Amino acid sequence: MGHKFYKYQGAGNDFIMIDNRTQRFSPTTEYVAALCHRRTGIGADGLILLENDEQTLFRMRYFNSDGGEATMCGNGGRCITLFAHHLEIGGLLKTFNGVDGVHQAEILSADALQGEVRLQMIDVHNPEIHPDYLFLNTGSPHYVTFIPDVRAVDVFHEGTKIRRSAQFAPIGGTNVNFVEILSDGHIRIRTFERGVEDETLACGTGATASALATAIHTHSCCRNFRVDVEGGTLWVSFESSDLKNFDHIFLTGPARKVFSGETAEIF
Numbered sequence: 001m002g003h004k005f006y007k008y009q010g011a012g013n014d015f016i017m018i019d020n021r022t023q024r025f026s027p028t029t030e031y032v033a034a035l036c037h038r039r040t041g042i043g044a045d046g047l048i049l050l051e052n053d054e055q056t057l058f059r060m061r062y063f064n065s066d067g068g069e070a071t072m073c074g075n076g077g078r079c080i081t082l083f084a085h086h087l088e089i090g091g092l093l094k095t096f097n098g099v100d101g102v103h104q105a106e107i108l109s110a111d112a113l114q115g116e117v118r119l120q121m122i123d124v125h126n127p128e129i130h131p132d133y134l135f136l137n138t139g140s141p142h143y144v145t146f147i148p149d150v151r152a153v154d155v156f157h158e159g160t161k162i163r164r165s166a167q168f169a170p171i172g173g174t175n176v177n178f179v180e181i182l183s184d185g186h187i188r189i190r191t192f193e194r195g196v197e198d199e200t201l202a203c204g205t206g207a208t209a210s211a212l213a214t215a216i217h218t219h220s221c222c223r224n225f226r227v228d229v230e231g232g233t234l235w236v237s238f239e240s241s242d243l244k245n246f247d248h249i250f251l252t253g254p255a256r257k258v259f260s261g262e263t264a265e266i267f
Helices: 029-036 074-086 155-163 166-171 204-218
Strands: 004-010 013-019 046-051 058-064 093-098 101-110 114-120 134-137 141-146 175-183 186-193 198-200 224-229 232-239 245-262
Touching: 004 074, 013 074, 029 046, 046 074, 058 074, 074 093, 074 101, 074 114, 074 204, 074 245, 134 204, 141 166, 141 204, 155 175, 155 186, 155 198, 175 204, 186 204, 204 224, 204 232, 204 245
Parallel strands: 013 046, 058 093, 141 175, 186 224
Antiparallel strands: 004 013, 004 245, 046 058, 093 101, 101 114, 114 245, 134 141, 175 186, 186 198, 224 232, 232 245
């Protein structure tokens, strides 16, 4: 017997969504990777399970397209919020548990297909500042470097080298963000995601990390950044008095239901 699934995307970052409150879906690395395969499966950057949680409305479990259960996904967090809304779980303000802790999300607008979601991210303290890059964890680890023109960079080649470098091996590698500063409070980024092992059209935790890193790098007073990604535009707001400790961090952007279906029994 197959499984009912839904396909959602947030700024081009796409996910297979499954309502797993009955615990009927049993994820294995091979199964998830097969479903995410873009030629022989449904095709997605990752798979997300919505499950019951004792403390909050639901629990979010996120798997990368390589099949491994992963760290937090910001675009996925917005998509599962809209998914829960479509399942009529909770009201416009929803609280859910992720691998990095409890998140609060607000449906700013929504219809039967799409919506705008404001997602609270975890607090960030004391990012690492190096001569050529910054390193910080926004629910997932992120390497952020600044370049004059992100459209000219070979994201796959350069991202792979950094992601697989020996210094990040103890944490299983890192995500890599290339940032171009367009103006104060406005950046353009491209991101190489570990687990997907390629560039994605958007990365929510990467957009968050890039906005915070840019504020540090430029000593900006801006606290609401526009982040242009390959798949659209995201907004990152935060509070910080010293550019070392960041709280009340919010990631705002679109989420959209693309289609739904049922997997074949062979899956």
